[in-house]
Amino acid sequence: MSQPSKWWWGLIPLAILCILATFITGKSINSDLNNRATASLGSAVVSPVFSVAGRDVALAGVVFSPDAANQVAASVGQVWGVRRVLVDAKEPEVAKPFNWAISHEGPSVVLSGSVPNPDTREKIVATAKATFAGADVKDEMHYASGAAAGYAGAVQFGIDQLGKLSKGSASLSDTGLTISGSADTSDAYNAITTALKTLPEGLTLAKSDITAPKPEPAAPVTPTTETPAAPAVATASSSTDTSAAATATSTVATTAAAYGFDAARDTDKLTLSGNYPDDDTHGKILDTAKSLFPGDVVNDQMTAAPGAPNGFANAALAGLSALSRLAKGTFSLAGTNATLSGEALYDGAVNSVQRGFAAALPDGFKAASATITVSTPAPAVDAVNCQSMLNGIVTKSKIGFETGKARVSPASSGLLDTIVATINRCPGSNIEVSGHTDSSGDEKANIVLSEQRAKAVLTYLTDAGVPSSRLTAVGFGSSHPLASNDTEEGKALNRRIEFSVK
Known part of the structure; x- marks a missing residue:
């Protein structure tokens, strides 16, 4: 050492x-x-x-x-x-609106959008796998806060309904359900349309676009005509020929008059029956019905048959437009004779619907006197419920305008009549009508256009009897977007009219 x-x-x-x-x-x-x-x-x-x-x-x-x-x-x-x-663990960021979606195409099922927690996520995936047995279920969901009460039940309902379709999609935006797709059988179509009339508590139907199975074409209607006799010298033979020709003409006229189309609207349901001459006309009728009645289940019971009178398609579309302004009612075509009856949403709409219906029919069609009464007014509501109802209306459908102009599209009359009836239910409140555009073009011009469109809507409301003292109009241009203006879908969402209850 x-x-x-x-x-x-x-x-x-x-x-x-x-x-x-x-x-x-x-x-x-x-x-x-x-x-x-x-x-x-x-x-x-x-x-x-x-x-x-x-x-x-x-x-x-x-x-x-x-x-x-x-x-x-x-x-x-x-x-x-x-x-x-x-x-330092944190909750997921709040998603507003809280969106979720499922799509089914062939062997693939894709889950996307927001989900509130792992337990709910596991249940959704398990439900999708059980409903679409054998399909490749892809989970692309992400965690977020802000789910509405009843989210899990609403998702379950959406998956169950989509499971009845051969292909399609379902989505939630907060409490609004949108569903579209194709049904292979009448039983499946009827099952889903019935289910959509009794939604789970708290869930609303934002849009339904279900394609029914294509009906089998009806057997062609062959008019029975007599072959005119050969000309003869005898006067008696000539008389016989004339009688035969008259019989043939009478038979053909009866066949044309028998060609019919009917549309009946009741609470949240539109039933279409009768005939259509070709697939193009059939598609136009269905597309127009789904556009004019956005919150209704469209039940297609039409069948294909030849023999439609000239102008049939335009007459059917005009009748559907008039029917969209009624709380409930029926429209019928029998040959070239058109009839309309039902209940208007408010007093001032009765004469307007009658005049518009007759004027919109194409040449050669005749409108019988429309039998229209006024539906019983619904009870008054407070400002909070009034705002909620107006939000629900404009979520399901948008007020349309001519491109680049402030003229309201005639196809939006039914939607505006519903808004009038809703405003009448909250007489103690004032309403601000605000116009919004996308970001295309000059912003000063956008502000002017948005204000002009808001004023055009205000004019419709006052013409319908809403006191002008309760209404104001303002234009915001593109300053209050709902979605990105980088896509056409986002721009379409940003072009809108909103109603604020004061």
Whole structure:
């Protein structure tokens, strides 16, 4: 020991061994503590990130309730060896609106949009796999806060209905359900249209676009005509020929007069029956019906048959437009004779509907005197419910205008009549009508156009009997977008009229 120069060299490897032992053991302890802390979490935290310093544990990640962070800290703190827990886990960002969607095409099912927590996510995926057995279910959902009450039940309902269709999609925007697709059988079509009339509590039908199975074409109607007799010298034979020709003409006229079309509107349902001459006309009638009656289930019972009178398609579309202004009613075509009856939404609409119906029919068609009464007024509501009802109306359908102009499209008359009837239910409130555009073009011109469109709507309302003292019109141009103006879909959403109850 009195000669350190002979032994101090041995301290160097000893020091190295101590350092290595400390590093390796510490790393092992940290790893063990990390593993045991992670195991204690279960599914309480999504994408957990731990850092361990000595016996202190810091945790980041995603939790799904305000109390979850405290529960996580308590759970990790009970792990043997942990001295202190620092939790920086946060809830997902709020999604507004809270959107969710499912699409089914061939063997593929895609889930997308927002989901509030892991348990609900697992149930949605399990439901989709059970409903679409054998399909490739792709989960592209992401976590978000802000789901409406009843979200899980609404999603379950949407998946169940989509399961009745051969292909299609369903989506939720807060409490509004949109569903579209094709039914292969009449039973499936009837089942889904019936279900959409009794939605789960809190769920509303934003839009339904269900294609019914194509009906089998009816057997062609072959008019029975008599072949005129060959001309003869005798006067009696000529008389017989004239009689035969008259019989033939009478038979053909009866066949044309028998060609019919009917549309009946009741609460949230439109039933179409009768004939259509070709697929193009059939498609136009269905597309127009779905556009004019956005909240109604369209029940297509039409069949194909030849023999339609000239102008049949335009007459059918004119009748549907008039029917859209009634709370309930019927429109019928029998040959070239058109009839309309039902209940208008308010007093001032009766004469307007009658005049518009007769004027819109094409040449050669005759309108019988429309039998229109006024539906019983619904009870008054407060400002909050009035705002909610107006929001629901403009969510289902948009007020249309001629491109680049402030002239309201005639096809929007039914929608505006519904708005008039709704405003009449909240007589103690004032209404601000605001116009909005997308970002295309000059912003000053957009502000002017949006204000002119708001004023055009205001004029419709006052002409319908709403006191002008209750209404104001304002134009915001593109300053209040609902969606990105980078896509055509976003621009379409931004071009709108809104109603604010004051």
